[in-house]
Amino acid sequence: MPTSVNFWLVKTEPESFSIDNLADAPQQTTCWDGVRNYQARNYMREMKLGERVLVYHSSVNPPAVVGIATVARESYPDHTAWDKKDPHYDPQSTKDNPRWFMVDLKFERAFKRPLPLDELRGVKALQEMELLRKGSRLSVQPVRKGEFEAILKLAEV
DNA sequence: GCCAACGTTGGC
DNA sequence: GCCAACGTTGGC
Numbered sequence: 001m002p003t004s005v006n007f008w009l010v011k012t013e014p015e016s017f018s019i020d021n022l023a024d025a026p027q028q029t030t031c032w033d034g035v036r037n038y039q040a041r042n043y044m045r046e047m048k049l050g051e052r053v054l055v056y057h058s059s060v061n062p063p064a065v066v067g068i069a070t071v072a073r074e075s076y077p078d079h080t081a082w083d084k085k086d087p088h089y090d091p092q093s094t095k096d097n098p099r100w101f102m103v104d105l106k107f108e109r110a111f112k113r114p115l116p117l118d119e120l121r122g123v124k125a126l127q128e129m130e131l132l133r134k135g136s137r138l139s140v141q142p143v144r145k146g147e148f149e150a151i152l153k154l155a156e157v
Numbered sequence: 158g159c160c161a162a163c164g165t166t167g168g169c
Numbered sequence: 170g171c172c173a174a175c176g177t178t179g180g181c
Contacts, residue, residue, distance in 0.1 A: 035175075059167055068167090117168080135174035137166050 007148040008047060009054040009065070010105070011139045019055045019067045019110050028107035029072045031041045031112070033080045034088045040140035047103050054143060054151060055089060056131065056155060064114035064136035065131075067149060073104035111155040 012018065022030055035041055046051075049127060053069045077098035079087040093099035120126050130141040143151075 013167090063168070064179095109161090133167095135168095137175060139166085 006048065006051045007054070007072070007143040007145060008051065008068075008071075009056055009141045009143050011056045011058045013059045014057045016107065018057065019069075019107070021076045022055070022069060022107045023051065023110060025107070029104055031073075031078075031102050032105050033078050033102045035078070035102065035140060036081075036090065036140060038089055040138055041101055043138075043140045043142060044101055044103050046072060046142075047071045049074055052108065052148065053105060054148065062114075062116035062118060065111070065120065065155075066114045067110035068108040069105040070108050072106035074102040075103050078102040113155065115151060115154050119154075120151075123150060123154065138149055 014020075017030075021022065022028065034042070035044060049071055050095050051071045053071065055067045055069055056065050057063060077095075078088075078093075078100040079157070080088050081090040081093035081100045083089055088100075090099060116133070120129070121132055126132060126147055129143070129147050130136055130138060
C-alpha cells in the first residue's frame with residue numbers, strides 16, 4: 001500500500017447526506033460517520049489533514065462526482081458504533097477497543113456541473129479508477145493524482 | 158480453513 | 170424492483 005496516496009473519494013447518498021448538506025453544515029464541516037467496511041476504514045485512517053476528497057453521490061440518477069471536500073480532522077473513533085439506537089451500532093466496537101473510525105470533512109466546493117458516472121467512463125485518464133470498476137462498492141477510495149486532476153479539468157468545462 | 162447462506166451496495 | 174458483485178458469518 002503506497003503511503004503517498006493523498007487524494008480520495010467518498011460516496012454518499014444525497015437523500016441522506018448531500019454535498020449541499022455539507023456546505024450548509026456548521027463550519028461547513030461534518031464527521032463522516034457510519035463507515036462499516038474494513039477496507040474503507042483503513043483508507044480513512046490514512047487520510048491526512050488537508051488532503052482533498054472527491055464527493056460522489058450514489059443511488060441517484062445520475063450517480064455523479066459533485067464536488068470536493070478536504071480532511072478537517074484525522075481519524076478518530078466513530079462513536080455512532082457505541083450508540084444502541086444508531087443504525088450503525090456495533091456491539092463489538094468498545095471504547096477501549098474501537099473497531100470503527102471516522103474523519104471530519106470540510107466543504108471545499110461543489111462543481112458547477114456534476115460529472116455523471118456515465119461520462120467518466122468515457123475518459124481515458126480514468127480508465128483504471130476504482131469508482132469505475134465493475135462491481136466496485138468501496139465507499140472510501142484512494143484516487144490517483146492524475147485521476148483527481150482529470151476530474152478537476154472536466155469540472156471546469 | 159472451506160464454503161454456502163445471507164446481507165448489502167448501488168447501477169440500471 | 171432487479172440483480173450482480175461483493176463482504177461477512179457460521180457450521181462443519
